[in-house]
Amino acid sequence: MSAILEVRGLCKKYPSFELKGVDLTIDSGYIVGFIGRNGAGKTTTLKGILGLTHADAGSVMAFGRDFRQNENEVKQSIGVVFGEFGYYPDKKLKAITKVFKRFYNKWDDEAYRGYLKKFELDENKRVKELSAGMKVKYSLALALSHNAKLLILDEPTSGLDPVSRDELTDVFRSIVSDGEHSILFSTHITSDLDKCADYIIYIRSGEIVMQGDREEIIGSYRLIQGGRNDLTPQLRSVLDGIKETPFGFTALIHEKDLYLAEGLSIANADIESIMVYSEKLGHSEGSEA
Amino acid sequence: MKNGNIMNLVRKDLKLSLHPATIIYFALASMMLFIPNYPRPIGFLYIIIAFMMMFSTDLQNKDREFTSLLPVSKSDCVKARVITICSVEIAMLIVSIPFAFLAHRVLAGMENVGGMNINVTLYAIVLLGYAIANWIIIPGGYRKNFKVNLRCIIALIVFMLVTVSLENLVCRPMEGKLFLNGTSAADIVRQLPVLAGAIVVYILINLLICVISMRSYEKAEI
Numbered sequence: 001m002s003a004i005l006e007v008r009g010l011c012k013k014y015p016s017f018e019l020k021g022v023d024l025t026i027d028s029g030y031i032v033g034f035i036g037r038n039g040a041g042k043t044t045t046l047k048g049i050l051g052l053t054h055a056d057a058g059s060v061m062a063f064g065r066d067f068r069q070n071e072n073e074v075k076q077s078i079g080v081v082f083g084e085f086g087y088y089p090d091k092k093l094k095a096i097t098k099v100f101k102r103f104y105n106k107w108d109d110e111a112y113r114g115y116l117k118k119f120e121l122d123e124n125k126r127v128k129e130l131s132a133g134m135k136v137k138y139s140l141a142l143a144l145s146h147n148a149k150l151l152i153l154d155e156p157t158s159g160l161d162p163v164s165r166d167e168l169t170d171v172f173r174s175i176v177s178d179g180e181h182s183i184l185f186s187t188h189i190t191s192d193l194d195k196c197a198d199y200i201i202y203i204r205s206g207e208i209v210m211q212g213d214r215e216e217i218i219g220s221y222r223l224i225q226g227g228r229n230d231l232t233p234q235l236r237s238v239l240d241g242i243k244e245t246p247f248g249f250t251a252l253i254h255e256k257d258l259y260l261a262e263g264l265s266i267a268n269a270d271i272e273s274i275m276v277y278s279e280k281l282g283h284s285e286g287s288e289a
Numbered sequence: 290m291k292n293g294n295i296m297n298l299v300r301k302d303l304k305l306s307l308h309p310a311t312i313i314y315f316a317l318a319s320m321m322l323f324i325p326n327y328p329r330p331i332g333f334l335y336i337i338i339a340f341m342m343m344f345s346t347d348l349q350n351k352d353r354e355f356t357s358l359l360p361v362s363k364s365d366c367v368k369a370r371v372i373t374i375c376s377v378e379i380a381m382l383i384v385s386i387p388f389a390f391l392a393h394r395v396l397a398g399m400e401n402v403g404g405m406n407i408n409v410t411l412y413a414i415v416l417l418g419y420a421i422a423n424w425i426i427i428p429g430g431y432r433k434n435f436k437v438n439l440r441c442i443i444a445l446i447v448f449m450l451v452t453v454s455l456e457n458l459v460c461r462p463m464e465g466k467l468f469l470n471g472t473s474a475a476d477i478v479r480q481l482p483v484l485a486g487a488i489v490v491y492i493l494i495n496l497l498i499c500v501i502s503m504r505s506y507e508k509a510e511i
Binding site: 050 | 294297300301304305349350351352354355357358359360361362508510511
């Protein structure tokens with residue numbers, strides 16, 4: 001594996017929010033899910049990586065080169081999709097493409113035609129006439145036709161119906177299947193990542209709190225359920241997030257601490273439950289602080 | 290590739306940002322030369338509305354966001370925008386020249402009680418007006434809280450005040466300066482240095498606009 005994007009110590013301070021030394025690595029040929037609740041810092045991180053905001057500290061290396069020093073060259077190999085394609089709503093796709101393709105040295109018209117066909121996009125349509133899913137597909141067609149090796153997608157599936165989301169996750173998988181493309185995919189719809197992500201990076205309150213192989217992360221947690229009396233102080237101290245009701249509790253627990261949950265109902269965790277329970281832990285830690 | 294990028298950005302501005310109605314304002318400048326007894330620079334004012342629409346639709350089209358993702362530098366974006374605006378202004382002036390000759394013939398013998406004659410001085414005055422209007426509009430476009438409509442209205446008013454004031458000065462019989470409102474071949478030749486001076490001022494102000502706008506845009510966050 002070779003890293004095509006390495007972010008080290010990315011910091012950005014706003015009056016009401018702070019990005020605290022974000023480190024992340026994207027290797028070639030993988031889909032990396034970048035998760036976190038709304039306002040956790042996903043878009044701020046992506047904007048910081050792309051230089052759209054001025055980071056207070058940190059470095060970004062892309063394809064082995066310093067992003068800031070080689071911004072134009074590096075951007076030739078990066079495709080970015082911020083949500084759906086919301087630019088120039090009154091313009092026809094072919095007019096936008098005609099302008100867009102001139103900026104890229106490796107624009108491949110044949111590939112572009114192929115993606116239009118694959119995504120069933122009509123170039124004579126105006127942007128405003130496309131559905132949300134088609135707008136994302138148009139963004140992808142543009143990004144892939146200039147031979148972008150790294151796709152940075154910010155909430156590409158937000159606002160899409162489940163069928164369109166499923167179609168897109170299939171598209172993402174087919175994009176990385178050649179081993180040359182990678183996708184950094186920010187979302188708070190974690191079920192999409194269950195379908196396609198290889199790695200997960202989890203950001204909470206501007207800080208990366210978890211990153212690694214998706215299956216390993218999922219495999220290292222369990223959901224446990226029990227009555228109020230089962231919640232001993234010792235058990236409580238190892239839980240990674242807990243939901244209490246008048247009758248009992250459900251909680252996230254690390255696999256290594258499972259021996260403390262003997263006799264309780266145990267279920268596999270998924271990305272969503274890990275995120276939801278971890279947010280509760282973060283919240284309670286924040287409250288204690 | 291750097292110059293190629295600027296030209297590609299100019300093409301983007303012309304194809305995606307420039308409002309289709311610009312052609313109407315473009316034509317208006319030439320057509321209004323035929324109106325008798327009219328302040329001549331006013332016909333050239335309307336193109337500023339096209340620039341107002343350009344900046345305004347840029348906000349709706351998220352042009353800044355789109356452009357920021359392209360492999361181009363912020364300074365190239367600014368240069369391209371200044372080049373686009375100046376190109377439209379200069380093209381409009383050039384296109385109006387044959388109409389100016391025609392209007393001069395059509396209106397021959399009619400004194401323009403509304404202002405100055407159609408001559409080279411008129412073009413010098415309009416260029417100065419455009420330089421000031423650009424100064425008011427363009428740098429604001431790269432600052433936070435750009436109030437495009439307000440800036441353009443101010444630019445329109447200032448353009449009108451400056452050009453009409455200069456026009457009045459030209460029309461006022463001043464000793465040794467009567468040639469400024471003349472239309473004879475000899476007067477036109479004497480007006481050429483005035484035009485050359487206006488061109489120099491126009492270029493210098495637009496270069497300054499570029500520098501100021503680039504500084505603002507480099508600081509901007511998208």
